[in-house]
Amino acid sequence: xxxxxxxxxxxxxxxxxxxxxxxxxxxxxVALLGRNGSGRSTTAKAIMGLVEATGRVxxxxxxxxxKKSFEIAHLGIGHVPENxxxxxxxxxxxxxxxxxxxxxxxxxxxFDDMYTMFPRLKERQHNEAGVLSGGEQQMLTxxxxxxxxxxxxxxxxxxxxxxxxxxxxxxxxxxxxxxxxISVLLIEQKLTIAMSISDRALVMGHGSIVFKGTPDxxxxxPRIRKEWLEV
Numbered sequence: 439x440x441x442x443x444x445x446x447x448x449x450x451x452x453x454x455x456x457x458x459x460x461x462x463x464x465x466x467x468v469a470l471l472g473r474n475g476s477g478r479s480t481t482a483k484a485i486m487g488l489v490e491a492t493g494r495v496x497x498x499x500x501x502x503x504x505k506k507s508f509e510i511a512h513l514g515i516g517h518v519p520e521n522x523x524x525x526x527x528x529x530x531x532x533x534x535x536x537x538x539x540x541x542x543x544x545x546x547x548x549f550d551d552m553y554t555m556f557p558r559l560k561e562r563q564h565n566e567a568g569v570l571s572g573g574e575q576q577m578l579t580x581x582x583x584x585x586x587x588x589x590x591x592x593x594x595x596x597x598x599x600x601x602x603x604x605x606x607x608x609x610x611x612x613x614x615x616x617x618x619x620i621s622v623l624l625i626e627q628k629l630t631i632a633m634s635i636s637d638r639a640l641v642m643g644h645g646s647i648v649f650k651g652t653p654d655x656x657x658x659x660p661r662i663r664k665e666w667l668e669v
């Protein structure tokens with residue numbers, strides 16, 4: 439579904455990504471791992487048209503390089519950013535409503551799904567989003583993206599700041615996306631969740647892919663883990 443070839447990205451004169459290539463298939467969960475500063479979040483932003491980039495980004499065979507981020511989102515790619523972009527003065531319910539495409543009919547996701555996934559959001563659906571805890575805002579951002587019924591979701595550090603029980607719940611629901619035909623590009627530092635739900639694992643270092651393989655093959659390679667993953 440998603441195919442990236444020779445992707446380079448820049449912040450001004452700073453060259454961040456150096457020839458990144460990767461693929462995500464239908465219903466597949468691919469973990470993009472690496473330390474802070476390795477280029478994982480920049481890869482997500484380059485896919486979504488949020489940074490200056492060169493190379494080729496294909497979505498279902500169509501080159502989407504150069505399209506605006508809202509155009510890319512309407513093609514069926516959802517992006518859950520690391521910085522929890524919520525609308526703080528709107529209620530939880532209103533934030534979710536803004537995530538819907540059209541009237542929401544025919545979507546695989548609705549309000550009941552979101553509130554079943556995270557009952558805390560249901561309890562606080564009439565509260566302004568700005569008063570939520572960091573973990574609750576992370577839940578809200580994920581749910582708002584799902585309300586847009588994407589076929590691929592790029593999710594950046596979804597477990598950051600969440601309690602262990604919520605981390606496990608997020609992992610379960612990300613895995614369950616496969617049953618609805620949704621693909622996931624999971625950007626994570628926590629190996630436990632990434633390795634437990636991913637079909638394939640990629641490791642980034644210094645703006646390049648330094649490892650591609652299965653979670654089992656990554657577990658069996660202590661050199662990669664020590665050099666590029668362990669802090």
